[in-house]
Amino acid sequence: MISIKGLSKLYKTKHQDVKAVDNVSLDIKKGEIYGVIGYSGAGKSTFIRLINRLEEPSNGEVLINDTNITGLSVGKLRKERQKIGMIFQHFNLLWSRTVYDNIAFPLEIAGVPSRERRDTVLELIELVGLKGREQAYPSQLSGGQKQRVGIARALANDPDVLLCDEATSALDPETTDDILDLLVSINEKLNLTIIMITHEMHVIQKICHRVAVMDQGKVVEHGDVLDVFVKPQSKTAKRFVQQLSPLEHKQDTLHRFITKDENSEVVKLHFIGNDAKRALITDVIKRFDIEVNILQGSISPTQEGAYGTLYVELKGAANTIQETTQYIRTSGVEVEVIRDVT
Amino acid sequence: MLREWFPNVNMEDMWTATYETLYMTIISVIGTLILGIILGLLLFLTEKNNLWQNRFLNSITAAVVNIFRAIPFIILILLLFPFTDFLMGTIRGPNAALPALIIGAAPFYARLVEIAFKEVDKGVIEAAKSMGAKTHTIIFKVLLPESMPALISGLTVTAIALISYTAMAGVIGAGGLGDLAYMKGFQRRDNDVVFACTVFIVVIVFIFQFIGDALSRKLDKR
Known part of the structure; x- marks a missing residue:
């Protein structure tokens, strides 16, 4: 669906050249919600603007449905942009227009006659849940409502792709969840491909299918959200995963349970998908002559299923502990024996 | 009582002069609006990193604007005499004042x-x-409507400057309240005429300010 190859953006300043986006290659499938996460300055905002050429790429290609965006003339690019919706952190609504007229704006640009515009606009207002607010001005709306207008506006020309630039970063946590729910429902209803730029791991966890982690203009890690959650490889990804559940990763509290005693072992269990719902601990205690001391744990729901971690201390004979971890492994739950705190 | 306080004021002259002042002001405001918006757009769009980024055109426009803004209005009228004569066929009366008024106010x-x-x-x-908007769509559907309250209040300030310019133009024979105050009032030492003209001009200024403020407030939905 979307294929990005070797995309780069170079800013030339007097003293040095800055690579805001550095040789990024990604493939995004139709109907997927693809997250791009990074700290500010990682180049993610520039990256999303390269996709619809609000910023001109220095190098590389963007293909959407086999159309080479990077090769289009200015006129053709304008036409193509009508099929690429975009929403923004600060909503970017026209204050001088009502909700209705803001949503009608992209239709005016596309040259849709005003009678046909009306039906589309009313339908979209219904879809984003703003019925009754048609004649309100943006200044009369809350942040969440403004972003709903932004979403309706981005969907007006029935796009193939929706680009979200920090779409929830200016909203409070509750409103963020409402907007994310709306995006998921649109994704499912319209089979719309969504590319989501954010610095909040929470957003990725809640709605994305796949994720790319950006740092200093490069994609340092990408894959299924669950995989990145369970086994973050890069330092940046690890920091983001920690951001989500700080308690879980505060391993220094585990310190006093970790001893040289071979009859006690601290292990970290990863539950993925349906495993997260199983009563594994009960099972283990029944099967083996072993004591299980639960230290800490958490469970996080993601688009692809739940993902949980649990730290436990196993107490028993050394070989029983061996057998137990072996058993847990064969039952599909990942076990990590923790010997030292880092 | 008015007769006693203003023995030399001829109401017929006053109304004619008021009409001339309003005529000069309104026509020159319209001219200034059109020319000013064109010049302002050119200044804005040719700036660095903007839609029509063009250093050469930007410098030229900025130079023209700065030069005409630097010339004192009374001198500008004198400088423009040949141009006015060519354009209007006369250098006297309200119409003759229009080119100088517009050229003087538009750069501002x-x-x-x-x-x-x-x-x-x-x-x-x-x-x-x-969304794929063309430049003209951005100008007419984004830039102009989104800046409308500022454009209106800017125009109000300019209109009030223009009222005072018309009075200055009056001194060299353009007609209007300034002309009346100078010729019939100052020259003949009839201070009551000067005072009456002043009151009229102040009232006109207040009316313009009131309309401008009201319009700007009504359009501002922020």
């Missing part, structure tokens, strides 16, 4: 227009671009 308004455009949220322009 152009700068206000440029500032108003700069205040428009860059994100909104970016959003319009992301």
Whole structure:
């Protein structure tokens, strides 16, 4: 669906050249919600603007449905942009227009006659849940409502792709969840491909299918959200995963349970998908002559299923502990024996 | 009582002069609005990193604007005599004052227009671009409506400056309240005429300010 190859953006300043986006290659499938996460300055905002050429790429290609965006003339690019919706952190609504007229704006640009515009606009207002607010001005709306207008506006020309630039970063946590729910429902209803730029791991966890982690203009890690959650490889990804559940990763509290005693072992269990719902601990205690001391744990729901971690201390004979971890492994739950705190 | 206080004021002259002042002001405001917006757009769009980025055109426009803004109005009228004569076929009366009024005020308004455009949220322009808007759509459907309150209040300030310009133009025979105050009042030492003209001009200024403020407030939905 979307294929990005070797995309780069170079800013030339007097003293040095800055690579805001550095040789990024990604493939995004139709109907997927693809997250791009990074700290500010990682180049993610520039990256999303390269996709619809609000910023001109220095190098590389963007293909959407086999159309080479990077090769289009200015006129053709304008036409193509009508099929690429975009929403923004600060909503970017026209204050001088009502909700209705803001949503009608992209239709005016596309040259849709005003009678046909009306039906589309009313339908979209219904879809984003703003019925009754048609004649309100943006200044009369809350942040969440403004972003709903932004979403309706981005969907007006029935796009193939929706680009979200920090779409929830200016909203409070509750409103963020409402907007994310709306995006998921649109994704499912319209089979719309969504590319989501954010610095909040929470957003990725809640709605994305796949994720790319950006740092200093490069994609340092990408894959299924669950995989990145369970086994973050890069330092940046690890920091983001920690951001989500700080308690879980505060391993220094585990310190006093970790001893040289071979009859006690601290292990970290990863539950993925349906495993997260199983009563594994009960099972283990029944099967083996072993004591299980639960230290800490958490469970996080993601688009692809739940993902949980649990730290436990196993107490028993050394070989029983061996057998137990072996058993847990064969039952599909990942076990990590923790010997030292880092 | 009015007769006693203003023995030399002829009401018929006053109304004719008021009409001339209003005529000069309104026509020159319209001219200034059109020319000022064009110049302001040119200044704004040719700036660095903007839609028509063009250093050469930007410098030329800025130079023209700065030069005409620097010339004192009374001197500008004198300088423009040949041009006015060519354009209007006369150098006397309200019509003859129009070229100088517009050329004097438009560069000033152009700068206000440029500032108003700069205040428009860059994100909104970016959003319009992301929807595939052409430059003229961005100008007419984003830049102008989004900066309208500032354009109106800028025009109000300019209109009031223009009222005082018309009085100055009056001194060299353009007609209007300034002409009346100078010729019939100052020259003949009839101070009551000067005073009456002043009151009329102040009232006109107040009316313009009131209309401008009301309009700007009504249009501002922020």
